[in-house]
Amino acid sequence: MIQFQNVVKRYPGGQEALSQVSLRMDEGAMAFLTGHSGAGKSTLLKLIALIERPTRGQIKVNGQHLNTLPRRKVPHFRRGIGIIFQDHHLLHDRSVFDNVALPLVILGYRRPEIARRVRAALDKVGLLHKEKAQPVTLSSGEQQRVGIARAVVHKPAILLADEPTGNLDPELSREIMELFLQFNQVGVTTLIASHDLELITTLDKPILKLHGGKLVQTGPRDEAQP
């Protein structure tokens, strides 16, 4: 569950990225977050993942009040979240397999278990045959799918994606979104920031629209409430 109450985020320098945002996503829900660049989409996702802390207001994620979560508990909190970036944040000095394995290594799984789970995740995104490849040798869409495999390999309760289809062609974008729908179907709370309105309006999921740091509109379904 993700809950925002009158959240304000002001960056040093005075620029207000989010003002008075309230929203609620139930466990297992899925929603899209849209708006112009600079509307606050990334900031909202970063607040959920505790990459940023709110200036004012309450945020509750996975039953934890983020305002009072001490720094040392942040790593454990983040293990419940999978994050996908537009530029995928892959490490180029290691193979696809090792990239995807990273969250499991951090969690302390043994090698055979890591191998099993990594292959399952890679299989899900259709890249099982590329496990030994270096990320640079992959296409943009493939790199994005490796990023997705890494985000879901430890089975987080929440999946966040920031413009996951930002530089993909429409067909690849649709494939990626289909993947997110599948993860949501098995119960992962999924929030995706995207400005690709044309694509996301066809997917029958609530759309949260940010404008100048304010939540201005939701639709078409009322699953996520402002």
Added chain:
Amino acid sequence: MSRAPGPASRRKASPRGARGGGQPAIHTRFQAWGVNHAQAMVFSLGRLSRNPFGAALTLTVIAIALALPSGLWLALKNLQEASGHWDRGAQLSVFAQDSVTDQDLVQLATRIQALEAVQNAQPLTREDALAEFRALSGFGEALDLLDHNPLPALVLVTPVAAHQGPDAVRALAGQLEALDGVAQAQVDLQWVQRLQALLEMTRRGVGLVAVLLGLGVLLVVGNTIRLDILNRRREIEVAKLVGATDGFIRRPFLYGGLWLGLFGGLLALIIVGVGLLLLNGPVQQLAALYGSDFRLRGPGFSGALGLLGLGVALGLGGSWIAVGRHLRDIEPR
């Protein structure tokens, strides 16, 4: 995408199990903690070997910085040992007057021997003295040019242990000089004292150099690890993003410092060993000239272990400083 997950209704039955990270069981995690350490050790070792030139350069600097004070300290220890022999055997040379015959000399020795402060009094006739001088000085042929023996008869006096101190020995010398037939009682202590003072000063100097060079090692390791951290900024960000604790991220860097210190210490030990080998021959020759079978002592097992331990401590310390200083600053953006 062959294994697409089922519909939402199968959620409960899905093998995904508990949400929220899916942590393994507690005992597995404890085991994994050990595995994690082993992995970090091997990983940091591998990182060192992937950049052999840079690593060799850093290790050489560390090794020299460790070998220099170790070598000096070892030299000092050897000098002390060598001078220790002389110190312990504080002796007095009691020179007899020219009129004293060999028989008188033996009586004189007996009288000296009877003194409370004297442990041993050994008479040395003029012929004995000449023979010893011939054997030890290397000027034997020069003596042949003289038509008479220039050396006086003497009694070599060793004080008892309680009278070995400089003041007591000096008092004894006065007592001996008052005896009939004694020309002079000579104490050969002053140069030993000077040497001791010199050694003490050198010890301080070596200590100072050791501290400075140790600080140097700390900084070299710290800086190496700092660069390593900055080079891996991206990796650290990603690891933090997927829930790595500070400990997990810190570990490979700390082990990196440990390896630098350990291998630097090993290399320093090799440098010291080679230095000893090179010096031992000439030193033995020199000692032989002084009629001694003195040979250079190595650092020994405990000394070697100490040097390695020092290397490890400095390596860990240096990396700890760098890690504490820089890791916290790197946060995902």
